[in-house]
Amino acid sequence: MSEAVLRLAAVERRYRTEAGELPVLRGAELALQAGEIVALVAPSGTGKSTLLHLAGLLERPDGGEVLVEGRAAGTLADQARTAIRRTTIGFVYQFHHLLPEFTAEENVVLPQLAAGTARGPARERARALLASFGLRGREHHRPGRLSGGEQQRVAIARALANRPRILLADEPTGNLDVGTAGLVFDELLQAVRGQGLAALIATHNPELAARMDRTVTLRDGRVVEA
Numbered sequence: 224m225s226e227a228v229l230r231l232a233a234v235e236r237r238y239r240t241e242a243g244e245l246p247v248l249r250g251a252e253l254a255l256q257a258g259e260i261v262a263l264v265a266p267s268g269t270g271k272s273t274l275l276h277l278a279g280l281l282e283r284p285d286g287g288e289v290l291v292e293g294r295a296a297g298t299l300a301d302q303a304r305t306a307i308r309r310t311t312i313g314f315v316y317q318f319h320h321l322l323p324e325f326t327a328e329e330n331v332v333l334p335q336l337a338a339g340t341a342r343g344p345a346r347e348r349a350r351a352l353l354a355s356f357g358l359r360g361r362e363h364h365r366p367g368r369l370s371g372g373e374q375q376r377v378a379i380a381r382a383l384a385n386r387p388r389i390l391l392a393d394e395p396t397g398n399l400d401v402g403t404a405g406l407v408f409d410e411l412l413q414a415v416r417g418q419g420l421a422a423l424i425a426t427h428n429p430e431l432a433a434r435m436d437r438t439v440t441l442r443d444g445r446v447v448e449a
């Protein structure tokens with residue numbers, strides 16, 4: 224098998240709480256191949272967000288290693304981790320996390336500027352991406368003037384803006400009504416498949432999970448096939 228695009232090796236994460244240490248991940252192992260879409264379905268509080276944040280290099284594990292395209296992230300300085308996060312990983316949150324004072328287009332342009340793309344091509348890419356999510360004519364709206372489904376489509380476009388190889392999503396449609404969630408989810412999967420990305424998507428919805436290639440869950444701090 225070819226090298227995994229994303230690999231978690233013996234990943235540990237504990238939180239310090241008033242009641243003492245809370246071990247959430249206890250040797251989690253996971254490998255994502257290019258083009259593979261994996262659902263992460265596990266009960267509330269078992270560590271899905273924790274795992275996604277570690278995989279997305281937003282946090283550092285207490286033990287073990289996260290490897291992105293074969294490169295161990297643990298020994299890298301923050302700057303190098305940020306560079307990988309910008310260019311290789313797209314992240315979609317449950318709540319869109321768009322910048323409210325910027326338009327939809329600017330929200331998709333900004334991460335590209337941060338990654339060194341010139342403004343012209345960045346704007347072109349943003350427009351094309353927004354159009355592919357049915358948002359032509361809404362480019363200049365701020366998030367507050369968009370519906371929940373539209374906001375989430377912009378957030379997905381933003382995650383894809385720098386042509387990442389990995390897409391991580393934490394309940395990306397969890398905040399939407401059932402009908403809209405299904406539509407936005409299909410658009411997300413279509414984009415991910417079309418671009419051959421590896422994706423790890425947390426969801427509570429078994430119907431949405433069934434549309435992915437395989438499902439994993441968390442048990443006692445470890446990743447197991449569901």
Ligand SMILES: Nc1ncnc2c1ncn2[C@@H]1O[C@H](COP(=O)(O)OP(=O)(O)OP(=O)(O)O)[C@@H](O)[C@H]1O
Pocket residue numbers: 238239240245247265266267268269270271272273274
């Ligand atoms: N910063 C933190 N400090 C202390 N405890 C935390 C912290 N973040 C998460 N936890 C705890 O770690 C456990 C796992 O949290 P996490 O958010 O990863 O779960 P989850 O599976 O994503 O849950 P949900 O489905 O409800 O979003 C929970 O018990 C949570 O309370």
